[in-house]
Amino acid sequence: MKIGLFGFAGGGKTTVFNLLTGLSADTGMGGKSKTNLGVTRVPDDRVDFFVGIYKPKKTVYAEIHFSDMPGEAPAKTTSGLSAQVVGDLRTMDVLGLVLRAYENPALEGAPDPLQDYQNMKSELILADLQVVEKRVERLRKDHSSPRELEALERCLPHLEDEQPIRTLGLREDEQTLLRGYRFLTDKTLLVLVNTAEDDPGATFEQLNERLAADSVTPITLCAGIETEILELDPEDRKAFLADLGVEESGRERFIQEAYAALDLISFITVGEDECRAWTIARGTVAQRAAGQVHSDIERGFIRAEVISYADFQEYGSEAKAKSAGRYRLEGKEYVVADGDVINFRFNV
Ligand SMILES: Nc1nc2c(ncn2[C@@H]2O[C@H](COP(=O)(O)OP(=O)(O)OP(=O)(O)O)[C@@H](O)[C@H]2O)c(=O)[nH]1
Ligand SMILES: [Mg+2]
Structure with a gap:
């Protein structure tokens, strides 16, 4: 910004x-x-x-x-x-x-x-x-x-x-x-x-x-x-x-x-290569948010894999959050929440 x-x-x-x-x-x-x-x-x-x-x-x-x-x-x-x-x-x-x-x-x-x-x-x-x-x-x-x-x-x-x-x-x-x-x-x-x-x-x-x-x-x-x-x-x-x-x-x-x-929130991408916060306006949908990471990901958007920050914290790892059923697959119209940990699936 x-x-x-x-x-x-x-x-x-x-x-x-x-x-x-x-x-x-x-x-x-x-x-x-x-x-x-x-x-x-x-x-x-x-x-x-x-x-x-x-x-x-x-x-x-x-x-x-x-x-x-x-x-x-x-x-x-x-x-x-x-x-x-x-x-x-x-x-x-x-x-x-x-x-x-x-x-x-x-x-x-x-x-x-x-x-x-x-x-x-x-x-x-x-x-x-x-x-x-x-x-x-x-x-x-x-x-x-x-x-x-x-x-x-x-x-x-x-x-x-x-x-x-x-x-x-x-x-x-x-x-x-x-x-x-x-x-x-x-x-x-x-x-x-x-x-x-x-x-x-x-x-x-x-x-x-x-x-x-x-x-x-x-x-x-x-x-x-x-x-x-x-x-x-x-x-x-x-x-x-x-x-x-x-x-x-x-x-x-x-x-x-x-x-x-400004009514801004952040979503987060995580991994062993990089952990990163991205700023978006509240109300931004998943496909648009993907464009922050890369325009190709926005264009080729398939699904957003989402775990909320609170769930991640509670279960302590991606695997545990997943097995507790806290892992969601969201579509392009999903409204991203503050602190969502997102992995975008895309195809270009
Ligand atoms: N007392 C007081 N003086 C301040 C404060 N902020 C800035 N100053 C003083 O005001 C003067 C101008 O501050 P600058 O920050 O240079 O102002 P500026 O808007 O950048 O000025 P230009 O770039 O020339 O337009 C300096 O002497 C500062 O030390 C403040 O909060 N209180
Ligand atoms: Mg100045």
Whole structure:
């Protein structure tokens, strides 16, 4: 999964990026135009459990790839999101908007995360609106793709009404027609509120109300102090986090909350060669899930051999789970459950 961190300049994007990846990219202002790239491994007890059983040659955890984008100047002084950032964001699965809720001495004015959110939301809508307007104009003239035009004409008033495409309820066939546009407002938006250290549990009532109305769950971080805490040895780290009133580090909390907000689950493939976690959206059917492993397996899908994680744990081995009748053969429409251990049968 690829998450793009973006937002206004000096909002703490790179600090958040460092917290989430454990890297130490340069922070502070300075008109940087470089995007930082980093990967975070998603901790998973279940994978650890199977590693204990299979002692595989290779272990692969789910990963989140982060791109930390250069900051945008405050909305009032610019014509919008830069073309570079828009282009980068289009390649992401999830957009992570970092909002500043701490005093930054390098910037004028008090933090105003609600205003920043609204400005950035408008920028995203505008970026899509420009694409749709241009394309609609063209298709109305050359009549080359009436179905696509129809779908775009449904998006147009919705965007003009300042609504994101994700709330339009596009049908499956419309989604397929429009997939190539990679609309920003059709992607899941995560909002990361970066707060001040003296106010780690701050509640931002108006912001939260606004976000709730937009069906966006905010994730609150205190990235500045938490990146410093990461440099301490583990014992001190716990004590400092407890002081901050948080039990888990921002990284773990982010991963949990992001998985919940995005409604993601994992299935697991096991064996002596490799134990591996795969991330899918809840509700994904077996044949589609197989495509994560390889497109050939999706195409040639025959059956999924499934043992639930709970059964595997209870019986301790594949053979024992099987003889207890806990081994299932599922078809292509089977809805994969979190923690399912799957072996796909396929034929190409
Ligand atoms: N007090 C406080 N300062 C922070 C926090 N997070 C970041 N900062 C500071 O804010 C400044 C900007 O942080 P960056 O992480 O570089 O912000 P950015 O959004 O990446 O900035 P650009 O890439 O220039 O847009 C730095 O001086 C950070 O140390 C925080 O949670 N609290
Ligand atoms: Mg930065």
